[in-house]
Each structure stands twice: as structure tokens, then as C-alpha cells.
Amino acid sequence: LPASSGYVALPTPSVITGTFDGGMKRYDRKGSDGECQGQSETGEDEAVFILESGATIQNVIIGADQAEGIHCRGPCTVKNVWWADVCEDAITIKQTGSGDVSYIIGGGAFHAEDKIVQHNGAGTVQIKNFYANDFGKLYRSCGNCSKAYARHVILDNVAMIGGSSGVGINENFGDTATITNVCTNGKPSATNVCCRYEGTTPGNEPEKIGCGPSGNVCNYSTSSVKTC
Template sequence: MYKRKAAGGVLSIFSSDLLYYQPSLAYYYLHHHGSALARYLCHRRRHVRSDCACAPSEKRAASCSFPNPSVSTNVKLSAARTIKAGETFDGKNLRYGRGVKCGGQKEGGTKDAVFILESGATLANAVIGTDQNEGVHCQGPCTIRNVWFEDVCEDAITIRQSSGTSTITGGGAKSASDKVVQHNGGGLVKIDSYCVQDFGKLYRSCGNCGTQVKRQVQISNIIARNGKLLAGVNSNFGDVATIDQDELVHQPDIGVRHVPGQQQGRRADDADQEHGQRQF
């Protein structure tokens, strides 16, 4: 099923298999069990139904102008840098890495991250280079603001909070063969004013974590180019993906896929990751 909110042109998807957006037709195609069900929904420009009550959303334009700091200022970390609870780290738009070659889709762990954010921590104004594996790990609710990933390795951002809200605002990610944001914990993830290019999934709710819970994601003001899915969520756990299409710029065949996650199984945590068990 789907749910349409009255204001702001916001669409919440609960349990359809795949969502396609066709701007030229102002249609959303929901494919369920191989059959197409077309619903004419609220469109952000001219094709607006009288009962839709769409209203302009706040303008927070995403940018795909990836910064390119001088190589001479690169920061190579010998170990993951931890940002303590409640603290803010301003990366001053420098490039950060670990001085290692990307291991591809071989699952890593928190120790392989560039930054580890404790509960309530903020990482701002940083470029994550190609010489790393695990990007940024949030151990609790965190804020990631204007952080750019030049070449995503396994994942760019891993969310491990048990509850609460993590916010990813501004910045962007390129060349993610699989996922940009991996949501392993609970709660809500907000992704706003973000640019993603050449990617598999912008967001994925973990499908094989040992402890499975309902997860939520809100996606707004996104520029998405050459990708497969904006969000992958688990229908059998009640995950909710909410997309504000008012400022959504993407190719027609990027949408939301709902797939059943595993009900049981050994937790794909750091111990499992050391043995190569991938999260999906």
C-alpha cells in the first residue's frame, strides 16, 4: 500500500515492490507481484489534482559541486577518528582517508571507518577520499553536514543508533557500487539536500542484521544520477520510506524497493564482518 500526505507533495511508501517516477507523465507506477498499478498522484508542478493540496516545500537546493581540496592538505588517519558525544568536528573542507586501498564489497567494521560519531556528535565540512573502506559510522543519533564522498567503497555512512534520528544534510556521494547509507540500527534517518551519482542504492535498511526492527527514512531535495534505487526497505518489518518529490531530480527509473528482510540469523556485526559476512 502507499500513503500520500496532503501537504508538500510527500509520498510515504509502505509495501509496494518498486516505485517509478515519470516526470513527463506525472505518474507513479507501483509494481506489485509483477502487475502494474498506476495511480495519478500529486505532482510538483502543473499536473495537480484538486484534492491533492500540494504546497511548495522549503527551498534547500542540493548541489553536485564536489569540492576538490589540494592533495597537499590531505589528512591520512592511522586509526578512525572518534567524535565524542555532543561534540562537533569541522573538517574545514579537507580530504580525509586511511591510506588504504578500497577492499570493494568485502564487509569491514567500525575500526575501518574514517570517522566514528558517538551519540549526538556532528561531522561537518569534510571530504572523504578514495583511500578508505568504511567512511563514517554513527554509533548513536548523529548529524552529518556537508560531507562529500569522492568514491564510496563498501558503504559511505553506517547508522547504528538503537533509536532516535540521524540527519544527513548537504554533501554527496559518488561511485557507490552498492549502498551509500546503510541503516543497521533503529529509528529514523533523514537525508536532505544531497547529491548522489553512479550508485546502487542511496539508502538501505539492513536485511540480515541479527536484531531486526522497524526503520524509517525521509528523503528530500535530492539530485540522483545514474543510480538504481533511492531506498531499499524491509516490507515484513514495517519499514517506511518517505520521499518528498517537490525537489527531487532523478532519472525516471530510480525508486523504492521493498523486499523481505531475514527474520532470524546471526548478527552481522563487527565480529561477523571480520569473517566477510556482508550486510544487505
């Protein structure tokens, strides 16, 4: 985790339009309703940052005292953002257009008991030059949201250390994952870099179909997964 240049505790979420550069300060929600509540389902009100459509956030460290890190209401760009200790989710993507693309470039996340990137909306999420350490899933396409969009994820140059699985996508919703230049320390295994689920409806749990390369759904080869 990079060294922080200062500390800011936000009483309410900071709403970003345009570009926000945090100057590598650490931000969280200490002393507010946005403090970490374990794996309780929290939402936008508990986020540290809310990005409006088209917004960019960069050079930020998100501290441990927060329930939700970043919520993107539309397509967003997240550059060189680091999570010291993920609570519920690090990033929630809520864009609604099938052509919408959000970018997570650089940065990394530590200690995500469940998910780092939660993709509830539509479109594509590109994750590049990212570091994930001690996590459940790096990326999960929502398997039981009220709208069953086709969601797409592109991973390139991502290091996964001490994770359960890389990406989880819903085959029946038309989701796809394209994965290149990734490495793991054996956790997740090369097979578990991509897992397929049967998406369902709100209130039900998606059923896992299997893990490993599968055509365009989990588009990668286990031999391309390097050791890091």
C-alpha cells in the same frame, strides 16, 4: 566534488564527540588497514570517522582510500560531507532507540558500487539536500541484521544520478520511506526510487517484493519525481 583545502591520512579511525569541522580537507585511511577492500564486508575498525551519540561532523571530503566512511554509534548529524569514491558503504547508522533520528544534510557521494547509507540500527534517518552520483542504492535498511528494527527514512530535495535504486526497505519489519522533492536522470527510474523487500535473518538474503509507491511503506508518487 568540492575542492579540498588539504589532505589527512588517518592510521586509525577518528572518534568524534561533540562537533568536528573538517574545514573541507580530504580525509582517508591510505597506508592503513582501513584502505578500500572492494565489497569485502568491513566494519567500524576500517572507518575514517566514528561518531559517538549526538556528534556532528561537517565540511569534510572523504577520499577514495577507505573501506568505510562514517560509522554513527548513536544519533548523529552529517553536514556537507562529500565522498569522492565510496568503497563498501559511505555511512553506517547504528543508533538503537526507536525515537532516534540521524540527519544527513547537504553533501554528496560518488561511485558507490553498492550502498551509500546503510541503516543497521533503529529509528529514523533524514536525508536532505543531498547529491548521489553513480551508485547502487542511496539508502538500505538492513534486511538481515541480528535485530530486525522498524526503520524509517525521509528523503527531501535529493538528486540521484546514475543509480540502480533509491531506497530499499523491509515491509515486514515495519519500515517506511517518505520521499519528497527528488529528481533523477532516469537512473533510477521513478518506480525504482523506492523498493520493498522481505527482511530475513542473518546469513540469508532478503527477497525483493517490488518497487514503486505503496501506501505509507513507499510514500511518494512517481509523478512527483522530477528530471535532473
